[in-house]
Amino acid sequence: MNKKVGIIGRFFRLIDRKIVVPVTRLLMKIGKVFSSSNKALENFLSKSNTLLFVSLVLAILIFIVIDQRMTIFTNTSAEVLKDKKVNAIYNEEAYVVEGLPEKVDITLMGKRTDLFIAKQTSSKVSVDLSGYKAGTHKVNIDYISPSDSIEYSVNPSVANVNIYNKVSVTKTLTTDILNQDNLDSKLVIEDIKTSIDSVVVKGTDDENANNSLKKVATVKALVDVGSITETGNMTIKNIPLKAYDKDGKMLDVEIVPSKINVDLSVTSPSKTVPIKVQPEGEISFGKAISSIQLNSSNVVVYGSQKALEQIQYVTGKIDVSNLKTDKEYKVDLIKPKGVKSMSLNNVTASITLGTASDIDIPDVNIDVRNLQDGYTVQGLTESDIKVTVNVKGVESVIKTLKPEDISAYIDLKDYKPGEYEIPVKVEGTDSRVQYLSKTKKVKIKVVEK
Numbered sequence: 144m145n146k147k148v149g150i151i152g153r154f155f156r157l158i159d160r161k162i163v164v165p166v167t168r169l170l171m172k173i174g175k176v177f178s179s180s181n182k183a184l185e186n187f188l189s190k191s192n193t194l195l196f197v198s199l200v201l202a203i204l205i206f207i208v209i210d211q212r213m214t215i216f217t218n219t220s221a222e223v224l225k226d227k228k229v230n231a232i233y234n235e236e237a238y239v240v241e242g243l244p245e246k247v248d249i250t251l252m253g254k255r256t257d258l259f260i261a262k263q264t265s266s267k268v269s270v271d272l273s274g275y276k277a278g279t280h281k282v283n284i285d286y287i288s289p290s291d292s293i294e295y296s297v298n299p300s301v302a303n304v305n306i307y308n309k310v311s312v313t314k315t316l317t318t319d320i321l322n323q324d325n326l327d328s329k330l331v332i333e334d335i336k337t338s339i340d341s342v343v344v345k346g347t348d349d350e351n352a353n354n355s356l357k358k359v360a361t362v363k364a365l366v367d368v369g370s371i372t373e374t375g376n377m378t379i380k381n382i383p384l385k386a387y388d389k390d391g392k393m394l395d396v397e398i399v400p401s402k403i404n405v406d407l408s409v410t411s412p413s414k415t416v417p418i419k420v421q422p423e424g425e426i427s428f429g430k431a432i433s434s435i436q437l438n439s440s441n442v443v444v445y446g447s448q449k450a451l452e453q454i455q456y457v458t459g460k461i462d463v464s465n466l467k468t469d470k471e472y473k474v475d476l477i478k479p480k481g482v483k484s485m486s487l488n489n490v491t492a493s494i495t496l497g498t499a500s501d502i503d504i505p506d507v508n509i510d511v512r513n514l515q516d517g518y519t520v521q522g523l524t525e526s527d528i529k530v531t532v533n534v535k536g537v538e539s540v541i542k543t544l545k546p547e548d549i550s551a552y553i554d555l556k557d558y559k560p561g562e563y564e565i566p567v568k569v570e571g572t573d574s575r576v577q578y579l580s581k582t583k584k585v586k587i588k589v590v591e592k
Contacts, residue, residue: 420492424463430466444485553566
């Protein structure tokens with residue numbers, strides 16, 4: 144209580160000097176201005192007890208405020224510190240620890256002033272395992288309090304931990320490219336090289352442990368290429384390494400080194416190929432396509448060099464079913480397999496019609512496609528290895544066709560040894576012409592070589 148009275152006395156003198164005296168002088172001046180009309184105010188301010196009365200009122204008010212503040216700060220309260228990280232103290236070179244919670248909650252109880260200081264202080268939660276050997280142990284989780292006057296409780300306060308002897312193995316390092324879909328469609332990661340080929344993985348040899356080395360199936364360098372915008376040779380530094388089990392689940396093991404550098408070769412392979420528009424459907428009776436004019440005859444395709452080598456042209460399809468007069472179409476181009484980008488996605492095709500004619504072209508050899516390695520095909524009769532193809536189009540087009548301009552084939556994908564009756568398919572070099580095999584199916588025999 145004496146401490147409170149001392150504080151009040153100091154505040155009283157401060158208020159007296161800084162507030163009461165200036166306010167009294169102000170009131171005196173106001174009284175003089177209105178003295179002719181308000182003698183009572185002047186008489187009141189002239190009394191010797193006025194200053195003491197004002198000071199007393201202010202002192203009482205200040206006392207009440209300070210007393211309430213001190214009461215608030217001296218009352219006991221509680222605060223909860225959420226998700227405090229747990230620090231384990233042990234020989235990390237010799238042991239692996241499992242079962243220790245990563246974070247805990249701390250409930251603090253004490254005076255508000257002490258709690259306020261505690262919240263601002265960088266306190267630690269720790270578990271000292273330095274004296275423990277391999278095995279299962281029940282340990283206490285301790286909180287280092289910044290003040291002896293604060294009571295606390297930890298949740299959870301104990302943990303069952305498994306301590307394993309640490310062992311190590313060497314694993315081959317592979318790469319995994321991230322965000323490749325965000326890479327510019329014209330760019331290709333042509334080559335990727337890691338600064339090292341293998342890493343040391345440390346963990347436990349106990350197959351029941353989460354970080355058992357027996358669970359490690361692969362170690363990958365996670366290379367993020369999403370921000371690459373230019374071609375050339377470049378180095379990406381500090382690539383993180385991660386270990387995974389056979390199911391692709393990431394494992395909590397130590398990898399040495401934990402990060403590496405990766406050298407990339409970024410290219411933009413391209414190839415210019417012709418555009419072929421393929422009409423589909425039956426044109427109106429007596430009509431055939433005389434010409435197909437495209438607003439662009441070629442397209443530039445972008446992709447890996449290996450994919451581009453297999454691409455000879457890009458196709459687009461037009462539905463000409465029941466077409467009776469000349470017509471203009473917008474044709475979407477079909478992106479070939481392995482192509483990431485094309486300079487054109489569609490073209491305009493103008494189709495002109497003429498009078499239809501047809502002729503037969505005999506002795507077109509039947510080709511075999513998609514037969515598995517180790518097998519060969521034998522025709523059962525002469526008519527099963529050659530067919531006659533009927534071609535339909537305007538006369539000026541079909542009269543120039545030769546057997547080598549037509550491909551008849553059978554698709555033997557997934558066929559095993561045995562005898563089969565297979566549908567015959569026909570295609571030709573001129574998309575203005577309709578091709579039809581007069582032999583619908585042929586008999587063949589698949590045998591081992």
